[in-house]
Amino acid sequence: MALLRVTSPHAHGAQDTTQVMQSVLLATLPGVAVMTWFFGPGTLVNILFGSMVAVAMETVALALRRRPILRTLDDHSAVVTASLLCISLPPYSPWWLIVIGMGSAIWLAKHFYGGLGYNPFNPAMVGYVVLLISFPVQMTSWAPPRGTGAELPSFLEALRACFAPQTYDAVTMATALDVVKQNSGLTLEALWRESPQLGRWAGAGWEWVSLAFLAGGLWMLKKRLFTWHAPVGMLLSITLLSALFYDEGSSASKGSPLFHLLGGATLFGAFFIITDPVSSAVSNRGRLVYGALIGALVYIIRVAGNYPDAVAFAVLIMNFAAPFIDHYTQPRTYGHRVRPPT
Amino acid sequence: MSDTRYRDLSVNGLWKNNPALVQLLGLCPLLAVTGTVVNSLGLALATLLVLVCSNTAVSIIRNIVSDAVRLPAFVMIIASAVTCIELLMQAFTYELYQILGIFLPLITTNCVILGRADGYASKNPVAPALFDGVMMGLGFGVVLVMLGGMRELVGTGALFANMDLLFGPVAADWKVVFFDTSQPFLLAILPPGAFIFTGLLIALKNLIDRQLAKRRLALREQPVRGSKRVRVTGAVS
Numbered sequence: 402m403a404l405l406r407v408t409s410p411h412a413h414g415a416q417d418t419t420q421v422m423q424s425v426l427l428a429t430l431p432g433v434a435v436m437t438w439f440f441g442p443g444t445l446v447n448i449l450f451g452s453m454v455a456v457a458m459e460t461v462a463l464a465l466r467r468r469p470i471l472r473t474l475d476d477h478s479a480v481v482t483a484s485l486l487c488i489s490l491p492p493y494s495p496w497w498l499i500v501i502g503m504g505s506a507i508w509l510a511k512h513f514y515g516g517l518g519y520n521p522f523n524p525a526m527v528g529y530v531v532l533l534i535s536f537p538v539q540m541t542s543w544a545p546p547r548g549t550g551a552e553l554p555s556f557l558e559a560l561r562a563c564f565a566p567q568t569y570d571a572v573t574m575a576t577a578l579d580v581v582k583q584n585s586g587l588t589l590e591a592l593w594r595e596s597p598q599l600g601r602w603a604g605a606g607w608e609w610v611s612l613a614f615l616a617g618g619l620w621m622l623k624k625r626l627f628t629w630h631a632p633v634g635m636l637l638s639i640t641l642l643s644a645l646f647y648d649e650g651s652s653a654s655k656g657s658p659l660f661h662l663l664g665g666a667t668l669f670g671a672f673f674i675i676t677d678p679v680s681s682a683v684s685n686r687g688r689l690v691y692g693a694l695i696g697a698l699v700y701i702i703r704v705a706g707n708y709p710d711a712v713a714f715a716v717l718i719m720n721f722a723a724p725f726i727d728h729y730t731q732p733r734t735y736g737h738r739v740r741p742p743t
Numbered sequence: 744m745s746d747t748r749y750r751d752l753s754v755n756g757l758w759k760n761n762p763a764l765v766q767l768l769g770l771c772p773l774l775a776v777t778g779t780v781v782n783s784l785g786l787a788l789a790t791l792l793v794l795v796c797s798n799t800a801v802s803i804i805r806n807i808v809s810d811a812v813r814l815p816a817f818v819m820i821i822a823s824a825v826t827c828i829e830l831l832m833q834a835f836t837y838e839l840y841q842i843l844g845i846f847l848p849l850i851t852t853n854c855v856i857l858g859r860a861d862g863y864a865s866k867n868p869v870a871p872a873l874f875d876g877v878m879m880g881l882g883f884g885v886v887l888v889m890l891g892g893m894r895e896l897v898g899t900g901a902l903f904a905n906m907d908l909l910f911g912p913v914a915a916d917w918k919v920v921f922f923d924t925s926q927p928f929l930l931a932i933l934p935p936g937a938f939i940f941t942g943l944l945i946a947l948k949n950l951i952d953r954q955l956a957k958r959r960l961a962l963r964e965q966p967v968r969g970s971k972r973v974r975v976t977g978a979v980s
Contacts, residue, residue: 501928509939513946535930 416626418517422477424626425673428617429484432669435613436488439546439606441553443492446563447499448484454503455483462512478517482506485525485673489666489713490532491543493559495566498532498539505531522720523680526713533713541709545574546606549597577604578665578709581656589650589657603656603664611668618672627676630685634692635671635699636662642700655704667699670712680720687723687730694726695719749874756878763886763941764948768854772846773887774937778898781905783891785839787884788909789828789847791877794856796824798876801864817860818851825851839908855883886944893940898931900924 416424436444459479463470486502506528514520533540545551551572554562562569575583577599584592593599602608622629643658650657661667666674675681675695682691695715702711733739762768772790777783800820808816829847832840840847850856859879864872896902900922906914930936 531930534933534935535928536926537929538926 418476418478421626422481424621424624425481426477426484428621429488429614429673431617432610432614433484433488435606435610436492439548439610440492440544441547442556442559443494443544443554443562444488446556446559447487447490447492447494450496450563451483451487451490451499451503452480454500455479455507458503458507459512462508462516466512466516468516473516476517479507482511482524482528486528488669489525489529491540493544493554493562493569493571494539496563498536499563501535502528502532518679520679521723523674523677523716526674526716526720529713530717533708541579542571542573543576545572546598546600546604548605549574574598576665576709577607577660578703581660582703582709584652586652588652589654603660603662607665608663611663614669614672618668621672621676627678628685628688630688631675631681631692631695632671634689634694635675635696636667636692638693638696639667639700642697646704661700661703665703665710666712670695670699670716674712674716675719680716680723682723682726682730684727684730684732686732687726690726690730691719691723694722748871752871752875753878756875756880756882757885758882758948761882761886761948762855762858762879763883764945766855766858768858769883770941771849772853773890773941774934776843776846777887777890777894777937778932779895779905780888780891780903781839781908782842783887784884785832785836785909786843786846786850787880787887789832789843790850790853790855790887791880791884792828793821793824793850794859794880794883795873795876796827797821797856797860798864798872799869800824801860802867802869802872805865805867813865814857814861817857817865821856821860822851836909842908855879889944890937890940893944894931894936896921898928898936 433444433448456474456479459474460470463473483503483506486506487499490499490502506524509531510522510524510527511517511520544554547553551574558569562571575598580592580596580599581589587595598605600606600608603611618632621627622632639661640658643656643661646655647657648654656664671692675692682688695712698715698718699711702708702714706714708714756762760766763770763773769790772786776786797817797820801817804816804820825848828850829840832843832847859875863875867875892902895904901918901920903914903917903919906917910917931940
């Protein structure tokens with residue numbers, strides 16, 4: 402099954418949906434490995450359990466919609482959605498959180514709109530935002546990373562945290578974005594000296610997780626799973642905005658450009674979330690605009706909003722705007738003159 | 744007044760032209776106060792009463808009020824009905840009155856009510872106008888209560904909490920707990936939940952409508968008996 406959501410010329414790529422999805426899964430591996438190294442096996446448990454739930458839910462939805470079950474499951478899209486959502490969830494999340502998130506992602510965001518290729522919103526981000534709005538406490542308790550004094554849980558403890566959350570004493574720590582957001586009174590230099598979880602640039606563990614996702618993303622870019630436009634647009638606008646408003650680290654500062662690039666979900670979002678071909682803008686120029694606006698929204702919401710990170714909100718808002726961007730960035734058809742937008 | 748006319752009115756109000764699911768009127772209270780069954784039921788009853796009163800009154804004066812001033816007159820009637828209901832609720836269900844707050848006086852601006860007054864009651868005799876008010880009010884109220892039930896169930900895991908606000912101390916223990924949650928499912932209780940659940944209800948109604956249409960079509964398409972000769976001349980439809 403090949404999904405063509407591009408403008409003409411309709412040249413067929415060599416890769417079908419299954420291969421694309423498998424490549425995305427492969428590309429998440431370095432990031433997941435680094436996350437497991439820094440935060441313990443919680444993310445692995447999330448992904449394993451989440452994928453099973455997602456496949457089960459996809460099967461139910463396909464059966465209800467009388468679609469070919471095995472052939473559609475074979476495109477791996479449910480597993481990709483599950484993995485992206487589970488990577489975004491805090492490690493050691495309870496099972497019901499994952500189930501509700503998968504239900505929102507697979508049923509509400511994907512199959513209610515007609516299945517893969519028809520969803521106006523990125524399913525993983527819908528699942529994430531539903532959870533973030535509904536359960537802010539669970540969604541903002543991140544485990545402390547390796548090297549900040551706390552002991553990492555074992556695989557058995559991770560399973561217990563997931564399936565018997567009442568018997569598990571979670572240890573949590575504010576994330577780097579949170580620390581900088583809550584800061585008032587300390588210069589950034591003093592803040593960095595005081596809080597071990599800030600790491601070297603953008604959070605202990607976080608900076609390496611981000612770089613690992615960047616590596617996976619660059620590999621996907623080299624395999625031409627997506628064009629460079631959306632990620633570059635997003636990273637550029639974040640860099641520009643954060644450089645413009647950076648004041649060398651006073652107490653009111655919201656972090657350096659490097660902090661915003663490597664912190665939180667910036668790189669993960671830039672290469673794994675906003676490159677979703679279904680819910681993003683279609684043309685190259687459109688994707689550049691789409692990415693740049695997402696980057697601007699991410700910075701604005703991070704600095705001025707209530708939540709520490711903003712990638713999911715920014716992506717959903719721009720998913721709304723993608724058809725609008727498409728309308729104004731329609732490429733010129735070969736042999737025709739530029740048509741003024743109507 | 745024939746029976747079929749009353750049947751049409753009921754079908755229109757409850758299903759075919761349902762104010763909440765088809766006309767999408769009165770979305771403001773629909774989205775704002777349907778967090779629990781008791782809130783929805785309170786607002787549904789208030790809207791129903793206002794709708795019946797205003798439809799009846801508008802129908803009575805329909806031949807006296809000139810066309811030019813009809814809308815201000817209707818709004819005055821509706822506003823007085825709303826004021827009466829508001830005072831009644833303030834007297835008998837004070838806590839619910841406080842919870843519903845601004846959305847009680849806002850019934851005046853509910854498009855369902857003015858729509859029915861201008862669209863139906865001002866052109867029809869008293870009896871059908873009253874009946875139309877009852878049916879439209881019921882159609883609106885049923886959706887409101889269903890929405891409240893869904894949101895309360897998903898959000899808090901229980902149904903019929905605090906029903907004593909509306910029915911007095913008899914209803915104090917009507918609360919049914921389906922599952923225990925330490926954490927309420929905030930999305931269902933917050934306004935976005937109302938949008939999502941309204942969307943689901945509309946989808947459900949359209950689904951049922953489509954199934955009904957399919958069944959009707961299947962009934963009509965009986966195999967043709969007798970000659971199978973194909974007609975080759977004349978108009979082909």
